[in-house]
Amino acid sequence: MASIDIVIPCYNYGRFLSEAVSSVLSQGIEDLRVLIIDNASTDESADVARELAARDSKVQVSLHTVNQGATASYNEGIDWAEADYFLVLDADDMLAPGALRRAMNIMEKEPGIAFTHGIELNCRHGETLPSIDNPADGRWKITPGLKYIEDTCLVPVCIVGANTVIRRTSAQKAVGYYRKTLPYSDDFEMWLRLATVGDVASTGVIQAIRRIHTAQHSEQFRSAQHRDFNERERAFASFFAHEGKVLPNRERLMRQVRVQLGKHAYWSSVSHYYRGRKDVAAELMRFSRERRGMAGFVPPLDWLLRMKNPVRRMKNVVREAAARRTLPHP
Helix, strand or coil, X not given: CCCEEEEEEECCXXXXXXXXXXXXXXXXXXXXEXXXXXECCCCCHHHHHHHHHHHCCCEEEEEECCCCCHHHHHHHHHHHCCCCEEEECCCCCEECCCHHHHHHHHHHHCCCEEEEEEEEXXXXXXXXXXXXXXXXXXXXXXXXXXXXXXXHHHCCCCCCCHHHCEEEHHHHXXXXXXXXXXXXXXXXXXXXXXXXXXXXXXXXXXXXXXXXXXXXXXXXXXXXXXXXXXXXXXXHHHHHHCXXXXXXXXXXXXXXXXXXXXXXXXXXXXXXXXXXXHHHHHHHXXXXXXXXXXXXXXXXXXXXXXXXXXXXXXHHHHHHHHHCCCCCCC
16 A cells, blocks of 8 residues: 655644644555644644654654744655655645545556645634535546646646645655745745646545634735735746756746736736725736736736636626626635
């Protein structure tokens, strides 16, 4: 039977840690190890981690005396991993039932797959966790690595939930560490890098549950929407400056990324304008025009058409702009 190593980085998430570890140990995988990396938490995280390790020999603990940042924990996990497969699971999140076996089964059948991902269900802290009735083995779509990269350049939005990404350890070792220079988009860039060494398998089955709460590292980032576009652009620039530089069409793809980000920023600007956030709207429109040139003055309708349920999306944009002067964030 194939083996898997799971790293759970933790900083002040002691109240969530037991559920995260339990969601892993209850997967029914015999050859499994868990490494909790506590980043000098000031809450009860270290005590909880020690107790979990004392109860189950599959659980190991690494306690930092100084907070080295999340990226350092991810990279420590890469060094530690030696199983067939590897996963990084945030300490405040959980795996869905059967997630590991589903992913490992398809990768055992298809040795060319570098990583798998599925649906990451969001659940706000304080809400009752949903009951998930997943099939034992989901339907998988396998995309060649280069096509995955090209598709992501065409719609440069990260739709991959990090907690669902189960990868071959050999692929992870081949592409190396998460980059400290990309603290907000290091995972987005990592998926591109992994796609250079293999195919990508995706499923419409729920593979993980992400808790949404105000203590998240990403919550402050979400509150500054304009920054998201810059960080995504930086992720692509980093990729094409390193692993992606071997691609023959890298310059065209990077130009495409900038144009497509500009199109997305246009509609995000419209959204913020009608919600009364005119300063953010102005920044986003400036970003859009800098990347689209003269085309920046023309609404990029093709971007809307690429989004899910394009007809409904277009109707909502028109209806809400006219009736309530409020728009959902595109």
